[in-house]
Amino acid sequence: MNKQENPFQMYQGRIETQDDLFSRAEVGLANRNSGLLLESLALDITPSGLHYLLIHFDVPLLDTEHHQLAFDGAFENPFQLTMTDIRAMPQKTVPVTLECAGNGRSGLSPRSHSMPWMYEAVGTSLWTGTPLAPLIKKAQPKDNAVEISFLAADYGYDKAVGHHYGRSLTLKQLDELDVLLVHSMNGQPLLPQHGAPLRIIVPGWYGMASVKWLRTITALTEPFDGFQQVRTYRYRENDDDPGRPVTAIRVKSLMIPPGVPDFGSRKRIVEAGPVALTGRAWSGGGVPITRVEVEIGGQWFDADLGDAVGQYAWTKWTYDWSATRGPHILRCRATDAKGQVQPVDPRWDVSGFANNAAQKVDVFVR
Ligand SMILES: Nc1nc2c(c(=O)[nH]1)N[C@H]1C(S)=C(S)[C@@H](COP(=O)(O)O)O[C@H]1N2
Numbered sequence: 001m002n003k004q005e006n007p008f009q010m011y012q013g014r015i016e017t018q019d020d021l022f023s024r025a026e027v028g029l030a031n032r033n034s035g036l037l038l039e040s041l042a043l044d045i046t047p048s049g050l051h052y053l054l055i056h057f058d059v060p061l062l063d064t065e066h067h068q069l070a071f072d073g074a075f076e077n078p079f080q081l082t083m084t085d086i087r088a089m090p091q092k093t094v095p096v097t098l099e100c101a102g103n104g105r106s107g108l109s110p111r112s113h114s115m116p117w118m119y120e121a122v123g124t125s126l127w128t129g130t131p132l133a134p135l136i137k138k139a140q141p142k143d144n145a146v147e148i149s150f151l152a153a154d155y156g157y158d159k160a161v162g163h164h165y166g167r168s169l170t171l172k173q174l175d176e177l178d179v180l181l182v183h184s185m186n187g188q189p190l191l192p193q194h195g196a197p198l199r200i201i202v203p204g205w206y207g208m209a210s211v212k213w214l215r216t217i218t219a220l221t222e223p224f225d226g227f228q229q230v231r232t233y234r235y236r237e238n239d240d241d242p243g244r245p246v247t248a249i250r251v252k253s254l255m256i257p258p259g260v261p262d263f264g265s266r267k268r269i270v271e272a273g274p275v276a277l278t279g280r281a282w283s284g285g286g287v288p289i290t291r292v293e294v295e296i297g298g299q300w301f302d303a304d305l306g307d308a309v310g311q312y313a314w315t316k317w318t319y320d321w322s323a324t325r326g327p328h329i330l331r332c333r334a335t336d337a338k339g340q341v342q343p344v345d346p347r348w349d350v351s352g353f354a355n356n357a358a359q360k361v362d363v364f365v366r
């Protein structure tokens with residue numbers, strides 16, 4: 001099917017949205033792409049069933065036994081690997097905090113039509129696999145190779161372009177990033193929705209780089225022009241802006257909403273007295289968290305920090321609050337070792353990428 005025959009022409013441009021109101025199409029997406037339950041921020045490692053999901057098309061149900069990973073294109077020594085080959089290679093298990101670049105999209109105004117995330121598109125898993133760099137070295141990119149692309153099994157349309165999900169990294173980025181070829185999550189083979197039987201994890205970058213259902217690793221002599229690389233995941237000021245690529249995760253923190261919820265309104269009820277506020281903070285590119293502050297009644301207080309769960313994983317924070325009666329708005333914000341601080345107000349982006357504005361929690365203390 002080409003552009004002219006596309007029966008969904010109307011979805012090629014901007015789709016009308018209204019802040020705080022979601023279309024049936026978006027609710028449908030949200031029912032597939034579940035988010036982390038904020039109460040599970042209490043755990044260092046997110047149980048696999050509570051890890052957020054972002055699936056653009058349909059989950060391809062692949063056969064582990066016959067799955068092949070091909071290294072092709074501009075490599076001197078192209079080869080193929082089975083899952084048995086990959087499991088027999090040197091293994092590494094790393095805790096990595098993954099966050100979707102669209103996390104926080106609903107907090108922007110006007111927001112864009114896409115997965116309507118609020119705060120919950122984040123999670124930390126123990127990923128097991130073999131480091132990718134030695135395999136690329138073994139395949140040996142030709143002298144004129146500039147990028148390596150990662151092509152997946154899932155296929156669909158976006159803006160009238162049919163494509164397999166795919167992303168690329170430059171050879172320089174591959175040198176700097178500890179990319180892992182992953183077959184297991186939290187000690188179990190990858191679940192279908194998380195990329196079974198094989199995916200990559202690109203630690204420190206937003207989730208779009210961590211290609212699931214991986215089938216082909218190709219050496220390219222020209223930059224990759226796949227849809228998910230050049231048509232989206234770019235920071236843009238307006239529709240005509242070619243934009244800059246979305247890469248490392250921006251500094252962020254979240255709080256477990258204290259107290260208990262009211263089912264209908266989702267507002268929180270807290271008992272007066274001592275309340276242990278807690279949550280997690282993380283930043284991208286392996287940069288550690290140096291500070292978390294909590295705002296109560298318009299004043300910011302320093303929280304206590306725990307140890308990071310890993311170089312590429314989040315840090316726990318706690319703050320003892322003496323809750324006084326009445327309505328309160330609580331917020332938290334993190335600072336990283338590069339001095340980057342979470343903004344209180346969202347930064348504008350056309351597609352709603354990387355909104356790391358401080359989380360706001362409404363509570364009523366009684
Ligand atoms: N093949 C493929 N890989 C993919 C995606 C996808 O739709 N297809 N989604 C990406 C995005 S946008 C994110 S945020 C992460 C989500 O990984 P998870 O669902 O395991 O949390 O996978 C990435 N890898």
Ligand SMILES: [Mo]
Nearest residue numbers: 054100101207
């Ligand atoms: Mo994402």
